[in-house]
Amino acid sequence: MLFVSAVLTDSLTESSSGVMSGKEPIDGKTVCVTGGSGLVGAQVVIHLLDRGCTVRAPVRSIAKSGLEPIAAKADKDKKGRLELIEADVTVPGSLDSVVAGCSLVFHVASPVPQITEDGGIPDDQDFQQFIQPATKGVENVWAAIKKASGSVKKLIFTSSMVTIGDLAAQMAKARKDGETVDMPVMRLSLPKSKEGEGSRVLTGDDWMDEKQLEASPGPPAMKGYAISKIKAERECWKASEECGIPMATIHPACVIGPPPLVNKITSSLSFIKPLIEGVEFTGFLSFCDVRDVADAHIAAAELSSANGKRFIVSTDFDVPPPMLYAELQRAFPQYDYTCPYEFVDDDPSLSQPLKLFDTSPLSSIGIQLMPWEQSLKETAAAMIESKAVTPRPKGGWAETGGVLPAGQQAGTYWPFSPCSLWWCCTSPDRTVIP
Numbered sequence: 148m149l150f151v152s153a154v155l156t157d158s159l160t161e162s163s164s165g166v167m168s169g170k171e172p173i174d175g176k177t178v179c180v181t182g183g184s185g186l187v188g189a190q191v192v193i194h195l196l197d198r199g200c201t202v203r204a205p206v207r208s209i210a211k212s213g214l215e216p217i218a219a220k221a222d223k224d225k226k227g228r229l230e231l232i233e234a235d236v237t238v239p240g241s242l243d244s245v246v247a248g249c250s251l252v253f254h255v256a257s258p259v260p261q262i263t264e265d266g267g268i269p270d271d272q273d274f275q276q277f278i279q280p281a282t283k284g285v286e287n288v289w290a291a292i293k294k295a296s297g298s299v300k301k302l303i304f305t306s307s308m309v310t311i312g313d314l315a316a317q318m319a320k321a322r323k324d325g326e327t328v329d330m331p332v333m334r335l336s337l338p339k340s341k342e343g344e345g346s347r348v349l350t351g352d353d354w355m356d357e358k359q360l361e362a363s364p365g366p367p368a369m370k371g372y373a374i375s376k377i378k379a380e381r382e383c384w385k386a387s388e389e390c391g392i393p394m395a396t397i398h399p400a401c402v403i404g405p406p407p408l409v410n411k412i413t414s415s416l417s418f419i420k421p422l423i424e425g426v427e428f429t430g431f432l433s434f435c436d437v438r439d440v441a442d443a444h445i446a447a448a449e450l451s452s453a454n455g456k457r458f459i460v461s462t463d464f465d466v467p468p469p470m471l472y473a474e475l476q477r478a479f480p481q482y483d484y485t486c487p488y489e490f491v492d493d494d495p496s497l498s499q500p501l502k503l504f505d506t507s508p509l510s511s512i513g514i515q516l517m518p519w520e521q522s523l524k525e526t527a528a529a530m531i532e533s534k535a536v537t538p539r540p541k542g543g544w545a546e547t548g549g550v551l552p553a554g555q556q557a558g559t560y561w562p563f564s565p566c567s568l569w570w571c572c573t574s575p576d577r578t579v580i581p
Contacts, residue, residue, distance in 0.1 A: 169451045177201040179249045181236050181288065182256030184212040186415060187305055187399065189407040190441040191253055193217060196227035198445070205234035205245050213408035236284040246291035248298050251448050254288050254383070255305040257281050257376065277368070281375035282382055289386040302387065302394040303448050306380045308433065308461055309373040311398055311504075312353030350505040351398070351457030393454035395447040397440060400461035403522055404437035405529035412535050416526070423475070423527045425484050425539030428468055433503070435460045436522035439514065446512040453512050460509065462519045463502050471523065478524040479531075482538035 178195060182188035183204035192214065195202050206212040209231045218229040234241040236256050246252060258277045285304075292299045360373050380396060387394040402415045412420070415434075422428035440460050447453040469486045476484035506516065530536045 170449050171451075173198055173200060173251065173445055173449050175199045175201075176250045177203070177248055178251040178253065179203045179205070179242075179246050180253045180255060181205055181242075181284070182254075182305070183214055183231075184408070184411075185255065186402055186404075186406065186408075186437055187440050187444075188253075188255040189214065189217065190404070190437045191255060191444050192229065193407055194438075194441045194445055196221045196229060199227050201228040201230065203230045203232060203245050203249060205232045205236060205242060207233065207235055209233055213411045216409055217407070236287055237280050239287055239290065242287055242291035243294050246288070246299065247295050249295065250298060250300050252288060252292060252299055252302045253305070253444055253448070254285065254302060255444075256284055257305065257379065258372070275371065277371035277375040278378060281379040285379045285382045285386070289383075289390065292392065293390060299392060301448060301454070302383070302392060303444050304380060304383045304394055304396045305444070306396040306398045306457070307373070307376040308398050308400040308459065308504075310355050310377045310380050311351070311457070311459060312349035312355060348463075348502055348505045349459070351459060351508060393451075395453040395455065396457045397443050397447065398457055398459045398461075399435050399440045400433040401435075402437050402440055403434050403526045405525055406533070406535075407437070409533075412530070416530070416535075419526070420530070420536055422468075422471055423530055423536045423538065425475075425482060428471070432471060433461050433465045434519065434522070435462065436517055436526075439516050439522075443509060443512070443514050446514055450512050456508065458508055458512070458514075459504050459506050460514075460516070461504050461506060463504055463506060465503065466519060474520050474523055475527060478520075479527065479538065481541070483541045484539070 173195070175198075178200050180188055180192050180195065180202055181204075183192045183202075184206050188204075192202050192204060196217070204212075204214060206214065209215065212231065214229065214231055218231065221227050221229055232245050234245060236242060258280045288302070292302065355373065355377060357374055357377055360370050360377075383394060383396070401418060403419060406412060406416060419428075419432070419434075422432075443458055443460050447456075447458060472484045472486035475482075509516065527536075527538075531538060
């Protein structure tokens with residue numbers, strides 16, 4: 148196991164302020180963050196360094212992690228200390244020395260589906276390749292915690308929106324037969340936006356049904372990812388109870404936000420790449436900003452009131468494509484973000500998004516989510532500036548007459564949005580109509 152450390156200060160200053168009731172400040176503590184080379188993990192690392200923490204980040208390859216510039220910046224700013232350690236979380240015993248002496252563990256690491264250049268999910272990814280690494284990672288993290296001689300006081304687990312609730316059945320009840328939206332290239336069933344029978348919003352008390360997911364249509368990779376998150380989270384709660392060590396879980400939707408790692412676009416950002424480029428994007432998107440997600444991790448770690456709770460971090464609803472295109476057009480008038488679809492809507496209630504999630508518990512730990520419009524705008528600006536995307540020029544859609552550009556052929560569409568995954572469970576006929 149290779150150990151590389153960026154030592155930033157000779158000593159860390161402990162928080163000298165009074166401790167709030169039920170809150171133990173994280174400032175200056177030694178913590179472990181798995182998955183630090185990912186979008187969420189890297190942002191958690193950055194926020195912890197800003198709080199003066201010593202952060203131990205196990206990664207498979209230091210050179211490929213993208214974290215070395217973060218260590219260098221922290222060194223320059225004299226904030227915290229970042230220790231990069233080459234270790235595989237799926238290998239038994241690999242985390243023992245990493246976790247030893249840590250007071251908190253943030254288990255963020257998890258296998259995610261590969262996303263193609265056009266934002267799709269390949270069908271050839273093995274279903275099982277997600278489940279075993281996710282569950283083994285949880286097993287090894289808790290094994291290391293048990294060996295840490297009581298130093299670890301709490302674990303924060305990064306779960307996912309896909310583990311929350313039985314949204315497919317809920318939406319099936321909330322939607323009347325025949326309610327569709329006609330678009331030039333697709334037909335999509337939408338839920339009614341008004342509250343009614345079966346339209347209860349989802350909370351942290353709801354769990355997705357594994358059997359329903361296994362029986363649903365869709366890419367094996369997406370189902371494998373969802374089931375892996377459910378199994379891993381359940382194992383985590385079980386181990387927490389057995390060890391008597393409290394934990395909390397964070398459940399982000401599709402995570403966007405300015406990439407914290409230079410020249411590294413993660414799966415969720417790859418998913419929205421077609422949208423920011425101004426080409427075909429047919430998914431209804433529930434998402435959250437990575438900075439909010441990181442803040443939620445740290446707040447849940449500091450507050451005892453968060454123990455045993457599951458926190459949803461997401462927009463309240465799936466944002467329809469026209470709203471996404473319209474917001475990008477307002478933010479970037481120099482590009483063409485004309486929506487390629489025309490919504491034919493005989494029911495005014497369909498034009499209003501349906502409230503799906505209860506994110507109010509976040510306020511109990513001091514988290515207020517930034518507006519989705521701001522997050523989308525700043526994500527697009529960062530990706531455009533870094534040349535990760537090339538937006539469509541003015542007149543782009545007009546030139547094609549609304550026809551999909553080359554390479555965007557009609558066919559079955561399986562969006563990566565967690566909520567859209569649930570829709571797929573009850574709408575196997577959601578296909579792009581030539």
